[in-house]
Amino acid sequence: MDQAITDFIAGRPPSRVDTTLRRLTHTADHSVLWFAVAAILAVRRGTGRHAAMRGVASIALTSFTANAVLKPLLPRRRPAAAELPAYRTVACPPSSSSFPSGHAASAAAFATAVLMENRQVAPVVVPLAALVGWSRVHVGVHWTSDVLAGAVVGTSVARLTRRWWPVRPSDEARARPIDTVHALPQGDGLVIVSNPFSGPPDHDVSDEVRERLPAAHHLVVGDGVKVEDMLEDAIAQRGRWVRAVGVAGGDGTVGTAAAVADRYGLPLVVVPGGTLNHFARDVGVYDVQEAVDATQAGEAVAVDLALVEAHPGRLDDPEDVSVTRTRYFLNTASIGSYPELVRLREQWQPRYGKWPAFAAALITVLQRSEKISVRIEDRWYKVWFLFVGNGPYHPRGAVPAWRPTLDSGLLDVRWLRADVRFSRLRVVLALILSALGHSRVYHQREVPRLDVELLEPSMLATDGEVVEEAGRYTFRVAERPIPVYRRDEERWTGRDRPFQG
Template sequence: MNRWPRRRNQGFRQITHGLGTLDREVFEAIAESDTPLLDSAMPPLTRAADHSKLWFAIAAALMASKRPAMQRGAVRGVLSLGITSLFTNQLAKRLWTRPRPARTSVPLARQIRHFPTSNSLPSGHSASAAAFAVGVGLESPPAGFALALLAGLVGLSRVATGAHYPGDVIAGFGIGAGVAVLGGRLVPPIVEARLPVTEPLTVDTPKRPTGKGVVVIINPASGSGTGARVLDEVRDALPDAEIIELGPDDEPEAMLRDAAGRAEVLAIGGGDGTVSTAAGVAADAKLPLAVFPAGTFNHFAKDLGCDTVGKTVAAIRNGTVSCVDLVCLNHEFIVVNTASIGAYPLFVQTREKLEKKIGKPLAGVYAMLHTLRHDSPVRIRYDNKTLQTSLFFVGNSIYLPPGFAPSRRTRMDDGLIDVRFLETGRKFARTRILGALAFGRLPRSPLYHELQVPEFSFTSLDGPISVARDGEVGHEFENISFTTRYRGLPVYRPLR
């Protein structure tokens, strides 16, 4: 009755003995190879990897690249390396005693000065190399691929210099990669969404090299004086255009509707709130709209590709027009960028004020804490659900990235409304939201809701609430709806 366990134990010993023999034979083959390249390249490489100096230097270079994916990869790689090093040296090396290879088994030119005396299994250098490479690769696959090749060479250097058997290196690679992958499961990497790109709907429009038929309305006081500079540039670039300056007592919408009655092209220079009004007037009059960046932030103009006066002028001269979406608030008011209820504007202002000083992640956490502490939540009902929220965002077309730091649009004609809000009425909601934001898991939090839909409506259960749109605090409503006007506005913009 005891023969089967004995046979299994004998089979296991035979397998491990065979693998150990193969391991030593591969080591001897590498050690005995007469290759000048190994003699010259492997010792410096293995010394560079001592105490992870090589990986820390690469991490510093990735942080200096100013590319968010590489910067996140550097942080994840260093953290994975640190955990792996602790696990390997304090636990893994104590589980299985295995002597190092004989120092004299490799040529003298390849021998390292300070030969390690700890257990051979697993290779700590290899574990750290794999942990760093895989950690970086989770955030930036191209950089991770290049580092994986370098990590492989570091593992080879440990065998070539006689510090480890190949099996030690393979075990180290497995441990390092495993720790990095486990970290990726606990704190998932940020995957930037890429939206499908389709051909824009272009409109045949006459070229206007001198601006004939264009009526331009500009607020010289907008953008802390930017409007006055834009006014001079437009006057010089489009001498035949009719230019109207808005005074402090003028009503923009009335001036725009009057201009639309005689214009072939309606042009506007001002902040996003004024641009939103102009977009509504142009859409009603079935006129193409030209936007000059004369405000403070110029989000709509920048997303169009008209971040300079010269680009808008070139589009007018060349007659390049395509259609973009508009969002209607309660079928009456136009939204060209974003709308919000609650404290979303306060959150954005606080974050933008601090992000250049302490970085966007920390600024986002502080702004969220500040907002949640100082704002009164709103109870809303949508799709037969009732919830409490303090941060509610609506975007015209889909914004990137996901979460509560949307910053750009790759398309402005997808026919969708981007709806995002945080549910703050649940138990420990504030703590859970801040923790999810700090660890980059907010888009996966059950308190975060995100929808991409052609229309969205809800009801405020606490009476009329104010809706901010395109940076301006607007009217108060109790029943609120957003609907898309798909490709409802022709605009002058550079063709991409």
């Protein structure tokens, strides 16, 4: 079959295709072509950047597999230069083993990885990858079976990355629709606070929020002013006019506004204005326009709020009368070294991607962190840290990456034990083998409430920020979910919107 296809190509008359494929195969040398495509994809945040990072990582793994492992093990002569006319061949053809094709493997790996994250680019990336593979046969440096084997290797390696780096099936989490919230035309009935200090210095959405929601009562955070006090005062002044609380900022500001909205029984409007905007992304609100669409249509979903009660003392001490301090958290809470892990992950995530950054941060933190003694479910453990998620995170038995649902009524509790022999080494090996869920070091529970006691007071972090120090904590889900405005994408698909210049 290989010889027949090569003979067929040799018998074709010269054409512009020869020049085009020679140039294309050169641009794919050392994956330069795919790095250029990845750079273009990475310009856009979200799925584009995720696709670029997974594509580059897949190329690295595939290149090692094909060139460093398979080629030395499976040596094969390349097609003889005399089999094709000179105008169809390339100068300085490679002399390494022909099997499998490294170019085809990298092309297939990149295309498969990109499609796993962003299927919208399939009409461009897939034909381009196929042409690169075919170009290797056309210019006479590979047999057809080399290219097919390379494509299989690349596709397999790219799909294998899901074991370490899970693919999120949908950007927005599932949540129960609520049809009892008011429509807020142009923001009428909305008290909204914008925090210009939440995000990057060059990114302030407060002016856009004021422009898109002109009828709302707008507040802007200043130095030394508490978001909670600003919202409380505005609600007291506006009285019955207030139908919803809004916030434009990062997760910390959103959490404060959510606590106020919950106390007053009001729905929440979220506008992403922070650096990472984890909560807004989970809800499914990516920009100001999506928040405006939802408020105008009166569309919302039920979202759980989680609380942590910090009360120094011991759980079994009936005489303890310490004042309990309650804090809300939208995403995660943690005890131990987890805040440092989050800080390193967020620092490295733009460069390496979420999962690789998390894995590297986890290994780094385990080298530095100190063990803490904690009682969980009436049993004492020594742990590296305790993680509590507002709702079950996926994947189970691995690094928590996303929430599939926002109104489960459960907490996701995970901890890494430090009282198991070689616990650090076990964690690292489990990460490498994608077997963390089967390790004795790893524990996970899903519960509506969790009481935790510490041998010594330890720091508590909520949504990545250290906020408290106490000897015991109670984590629970709030009694009722809070309505959060989110447009119904199925209803909005194809609907005409006003032109936004």
